[in-house]
Amino acid sequence: MRKKSKARFSRYLIHPKKLKYADFSFFGAAAILAIFGLLCLYSASAIFADITRSDSLYYLKKQIVWLFLGIVLGLVALQINYEKLRKYSPHMVGATILLSLIHI
Numbered sequence: 669m670r671k672k673s674k675a676r677f678s679r680y681l682i683h684p685k686k687l688k689y690a691d692f693s694f695f696g697a698a699a700i701l702a703i704f705g706l707l708c709l710y711s712a713s714a715i716f717a718d719i720t721r722s723d724s725l726y727y728l729k730k731q732i733v734w735l736f737l738g739i740v741l742g743l744v745a746l747q748i749n750y751e752k753l754r755k756y757s758p759h760m761v762g763a764t765i766l767l768s769l770i771h772i
Contacts, residue, residue: 702735 710728718724753760 706731706735 706728709731710725713727714724717726723729
């Protein structure tokens, strides 16, 4: 008899049980805003990029790379159990205040 593997859902990027709690209206709104931002960026920078870089899509390409990096990091953040971070919260608040004071 074959043993059941605990890593049954390892082939998924996001565990199906976590999708049950996902706010799809938030993801939809974020996607619409990202697309709108890309359109605005292209509209505002196409001529300047064509003159300076000889590629009217230069800034749009860079922004798309950062957008996909943000999506990947967001998917990684979905995998983190935030309840385990609770014991580190005083240290994170202190680090945030310290970094804010350094920035001033």
